[in-house]
Amino acid sequence: xxxxxxxxxxxxxxxxxxxxxxxxxxxxxxxxxxxxxxxxxxxxxxxxxxxxxxxxxxxxxxxxxxxxxxxxxxxxxxxxxxxxxxxxxxxxxxxxxxxxxxxxxxxx
Amino acid sequence: xxxxxxxxxxxxxxxxxxxxxxxxxxxxxxxxxxxxxxxxxxxxxxxxxxxxxxxxxxxxxxxxxxxxxxxxxxxxxxxxxxxxxxxxxxxxxxxxxxxxxxxxxxxxxxxxx
Numbered sequence: 001x002x003x004x005x006x007x008x009x010x011x012x013x014x015x016x017x018x019x020x021x022x023x024x025x026x027x028x029x030x031x032x033x034x035x036x037x038x039x040x041x042x043x044x045x046x047x048x049x050x051x052x053x054x055x056x057x058x059x060x061x062x063x064x065x066x067x068x069x070x071x072x073x074x075x076x077x078x079x080x081x082x083x084x085x086x087x088x089x090x091x092x093x094x095x096x097x098x099x100x101x102x103x104x105x106x107x108x
Numbered sequence: 109x110x111x112x113x114x115x116x117x118x119x120x121x122x123x124x125x126x127x128x129x130x131x132x133x134x135x136x137x138x139x140x141x142x143x144x145x146x147x148x149x150x151x152x153x154x155x156x157x158x159x160x161x162x163x164x165x166x167x168x169x170x171x172x173x174x175x176x177x178x179x180x181x182x183x184x185x186x187x188x189x190x191x192x193x194x195x196x197x198x199x200x201x202x203x204x205x206x207x208x209x210x211x212x213x214x215x216x217x218x219x220x221x
Binding site for chain 1: 151
């Protein structure tokens with residue numbers, strides 16, 4: 001079965017601290033991997049995708065195929081990073097499978 | 109701006125009274141999705157259209173139906189809403205590659221009285 005696990009429901013850090021949001025997936029084939037973010041009162045939107053190898057708003061994500069993980073990292077958290085983050089693989093079926101989400105709260 | 113629009117933003121219906129939620133897009137994407145998101149939960153895919161081809165998720169109740177009359181519009185029909193159907197309903201669109209991002213609408217908050 002296809003499954004995405006985000007073990008932390010809530011991650012609270014202080015401004016300037018490093019952040020790592022964990023994501024482990026179980027998926028047949030080789031999915032493309034995404035992180036989506038939902039800021040308060042805003043629509044769900046793409047943060048970054050693995051294939052682009054990009055850093056968006058200081059966030060990066062490393063794919064570890066051996067561990068089937070795609071953890072999201074940022075070296076110095078900012079208050080405006082507070083949001084709900086969803087890890088989501090997508091395969092050839094055009095479907096995203098959302099993880100349970102991690103609420104990141106960055107304290108001043 | 110090209111975007112995904114959902115109407116209405118808030119919908120109140122009575123138990124058992126049919127309701128229709130609407131989604132339109134200006135992105136000309138060929139894939140459109142409907143998700144249900146309950147409080148503090150991840151979005152759950154109900155079904156999606158690849159052009160006119162309808163793809164239902166195995167665990168989507170029969171109470172939920174969808175129509176896509178053209179590329180731009182997609183509707184979610186709930187035939188007999190129950191209290192458990194109260195949720196945020198999200199529409200999304202994408203291109204047909206696995207690498208394409210999904211663009212989400214703002215959602216319709218459904219309340220069932």
